[in-house]
Amino acid sequence: MDLFFNKKQRMQELVExxxxxxxxxxxxxxxxxxxxxxxxxxxxxxxxxxxxxxxLPSSPTRRVGAExxxxxxxxxxxxxxxxxxxxxxxxxxENWCNKILAQFPDTExxxxxxxxxxxxxxxxxxxxxxxxxxxxxGIVGEQILTQVATIKSVPLTIKFKGKIEIQGxxxxxxxxxxxxxxxxxxxxxxxxxxxxxxLRNLDPKVTAKRNLDxxxxxxxxxxxxxxxxxxQMLEFLKENSLPTDSYTKYYTxxxxxxxxxxxxxxxxxxxxxxxxxxxVCSYKTRAALGYTDRFPKWAVAYKFPxxxxxxxxxxxxxxxxxTGKLTPLAILAPVNLAGATISRATLNNYDDILRKRxxxxxxxxxRRSNDVIPEILGNVDENAKSTxxxxxxxxxxxxxxxxxxxxxxxxxxLSCKVQIVSRLTHFASRNAMNIxxxxxxxxxMLIEQLNIxxxxxxxxLKEEQLIGLPLFGVKKASSLISSIENSKDCxxxxxxxxxxxxxxxxxxxxxxxxxFFSFENVKNASAEQLLSVxxxxxxxxxxxxxxxxxxxxxxxxxxxxxxxxSPREEKAKExxxxxxxxxxxxxxxxxxxxxxxxEEKIAxxxxxxxxxxxxxxxxxxxxxxxxxxLTKAQSLGIRVIDESEFLEMIGR
Ligand code: IVH
Numbered sequence: 001m002d003l004f005f006n007k008k009q010r011m012q013e014l015v016e017x018x019x020x021x022x023x024x025x026x027x028x029x030x031x032x033x034x035x036x037x038x039x040x041x042x043x044x045x046x047x048x049x050x051x052x053x054x055x056l057p058s059s060p061t062r063r064v065g066a067e068x069x070x071x072x073x074x075x076x077x078x079x080x081x082x083x084x085x086x087x088x089x090x091x092x093x094e095n096w097c098n099k100i101l102a103q104f105p106d107t108e109x110x111x112x113x114x115x116x117x118x119x120x121x122x123x124x125x126x127x128x129x130x131x132x133x134x135x136x137x138g139i140v141g142e143q144i145l146t147q148v149a150t151i152k153s154v155p156l157t158i159k160f161k162g163k164i165e166i167q168g169x170x171x172x173x174x175x176x177x178x179x180x181x182x183x184x185x186x187x188x189x190x191x192x193x194x195x196x197x198x199l200r201n202l203d204p205k206v207t208a209k210r211n212l213d214x215x216x217x218x219x220x221x222x223x224x225x226x227x228x229x230x231x232q233m234l235e236f237l238k239e240n241s242l243p244t245d246s247y248t249k250y251y252t253x254x255x256x257x258x259x260x261x262x263x264x265x266x267x268x269x270x271x272x273x274x275x276x277x278x279x280v281c282s283y284k285t286r287a288a289l290g291y292t293d294r295f296p297k298w299a300v301a302y303k304f305p306x307x308x309x310x311x312x313x314x315x316x317x318x319x320x321x322x323t324g325k326l327t328p329l330a331i332l333a334p335v336n337l338a339g340a341t342i343s344r345a346t347l348n349n350y351d352d353i354l355r356k357r358x359x360x361x362x363x364x365x366x367r368r369s370n371d372v373i374p375e376i377l378g379n380v381d382e383n384a385k386s387t388x389x390x391x392x393x394x395x396x397x398x399x400x401x402x403x404x405x406x407x408x409x410x411x412x413x414l415s416c417k418v419q420i421v422s423r424l425t426h427f428a429s430r431n432a433m434n435i436x437x438x439x440x441x442x443x444x445m446l447i448e449q450l451n452i453x454x455x456x457x458x459x460x461l462k463e464e465q466l467i468g469l470p471l472f473g474v475k476k477a478s479s480l481i482s483s484i485e486n487s488k489d490c491x492x493x494x495x496x497x498x499x500x501x502x503x504x505x506x507x508x509x510x511x512x513x514x515x516f517f518s519f520e521n522v523k524n525a526s527a528e529q530l531l532s533v534x535x536x537x538x539x540x541x542x543x544x545x546x547x548x549x550x551x552x553x554x555x556x557x558x559x560x561x562x563x564x565x566s567p568r569e570e571k572a573k574e575x576x577x578x579x580x581x582x583x584x585x586x587x588x589x590x591x592x593x594x595x596x597x598x599e600e601k602i603a604x605x606x607x608x609x610x611x612x613x614x615x616x617x618x619x620x621x622x623x624x625x626x627x628x629x630l631t632k633a634q635s636l637g638i639r640v641i642d643e644s645e646f647l648e649m650i651g652r
Contacts, residue, residue, distance in 0.1 A: 065206075068202050117195045119170075123164070162225060170196075176191075267368065279299040329347070345375060354386050450469075455556060456560050496567075516529075523548045585611065621642075623642075
């Protein structure tokens with residue numbers, strides 16, 4: 001009995017501790033613990049819940065999605081949910097503000113994003129989330145609590161104990177949409193539908209997979225609390241760990257407000273917005289302005305011009321990338337989309353063409369996505385079928401093609417010119433090896449004239465071979481050779497990026513370098529180790545493992561090293577760590593950990609762990625049975641510490 005009680009008490013403790021950690025994680029940029037520590041506590045809770053056979057109402061384990069439900073029940077909102085009045089131009093918006101200013105001259109306005117998702121009305125009572133409902137007709141909505149509970153940023157408990165209703169928008173980040181669409185499966189046409197569809201799915205497990213977010217923007221009903229203005233209300237939401245959009249600006253000048261709206265660049269944002277909302281800040285003025293039967297007279301939505309358009313596909317070109325992947329590019333009849341003329345759109349692969357039911361001649365919906373190239377949402381004619389046929393040969397070199405998963409590849413990686421050009425130019429590009437003067441044209445010429453087919457051959461080039469080639473004089477030849485030579489000393493991140501590992505962009509390359517420090521470590525990393533890097537999921541981890549497992553690639557990399565390419569080992573970032581700025585060598589046998597573990601710890605605490613003792617070594621950590629490294633360190637006058645001193649330094 002006692003034991004059971006203890007377990008339940010521990011469950012309660014864990015629920016509270018995990019809620020605190022989650023708040024720090026979602027509300028601030030400074031998580032209190034590492035992901036691994038969080039997972040440990042979470043796993044302990046899961047175990048206890050199994051043993052005790054009970055899940056506490058606020059347990060974060062509920063977030064993974066409960067059992068599917070048969071139908072949504074109805075929920076009556078305490079305070080009715082209003083919609084927003086609209087204006088379609090900045091002039092109309094100015095008029096709206098000026099009318100209010102004529103009546104209330106000191107009015108301050110808030111400016112917020114108009115999020116494009118699904119309205120959610122949260123109810124907390126006694127600090128617990130007891131309901132989450134859709135808007136419905138504003139009076140009665142549908143109960144979607146189990147679905148909303150999967151949104152990790154929505155707290156299951158809050159500090160405030162009175163009964164309260166909070167309105168916000170459930171939405172999907174555009175980066176999440178992109179990731180989901182890349183992972184195969186159903187293509188989600190846009191973030192709004194994906195979020196709304198997930199929240200109204202009877203199976204909360206589906207909702208959980210969609211990785212949604214919520215931003216709260218209004219308190220509808222509240223017991224025992226008065227707000228003076230919008231700032232106070234938003235502050236209150238934050239104090240209660242409720243997620244809010246960090247963008248809210250305040251204006252007393254209408255022209256400053258409208259010029260801010262003109263500056264908004266949606267293509268740089270990770271959230272989908274379809275306009276901006278302007279609200280009167282003061283609650284007193286709000287009360288004086290009142291409501292119509294559908295919307296408040298103290299707020300208005302400015303809608304952006306449409307971001308969707310209809311046009312015709314004139315042609316589908318299959319383009320060959322540096323990995324040999326064939327990607328269909330739709331050439332469109334030019335059309336205006338939110339102020340830009342659009343004539344091309346990506347179609348990710350053949351499956352995508354079939355799923356979207358499009359062919360040459362189809363009328364299609366297009367939408368500006370957060371990429372430069374817009375996306376095709378689907379065929380205007382819902383009953384259409386695609387008549388597009390899959391290519392049978394590489395459109396560039398006419399070699400065989402091969403299907404791998406949903407993509408098709410040209411198999412001729414050694415001599416398909418387009419592939420080689422793009423591999424070489426990618427390798428030479430600024431974020432990669434930064435070989436100046438190496439454009440597409442140079443690459444194409446080197447392939448044609450000197451039969452260059454692989455990256456290592458670049459490092460074997462001689463000035464004499466270049467002089468006299470079209471476009472090359474003595475000076476240019478010598479600059480290119482010295483650029484190539486200079487590139488041998490490169491950062492690990494640039495080198496990893498330059499290799500062109502599928503799905504590894506510069507950010508992932510930097511993350512890999514920061515985590516693993518040396519090329520060998522990256523190459524030998526297990527799937528588990530790779531997955532522990534932020535933003536690396538299974539697709540990227542597999543890409544990396546498959547890439548390094550390819551013998552031809554491994555041979556080319558060895559050749560690059562033999563030719564003098566030498567990526568610098570990354571130094572750990574943590575400034576202020578006890579080994580900050582130090583080069584440390586570990587030698588001999590340690591009792592409490594393995595040598596690699598000690599080296600990882602050194603790196604974590606700001607040092608660079610290397611394997612050989614030299615003048616540059618600052619510290620030698622010496623276990624038992626140390627040999628020549630110890631004598632060398634002593635002869636160089638390097639500080640030597642034993643294991644217990646090392647443990648003290650790392651705080652064990
Ligand atoms: S305030 C009384 N603020 O837009 C308060 N609504 O077209 C009324 N929306 O139903 C809502 N972002 O779902 C407000 N920052 C924001 C919003 C916002 C999106 C939605 C909301 C509303 C719809 C009206």
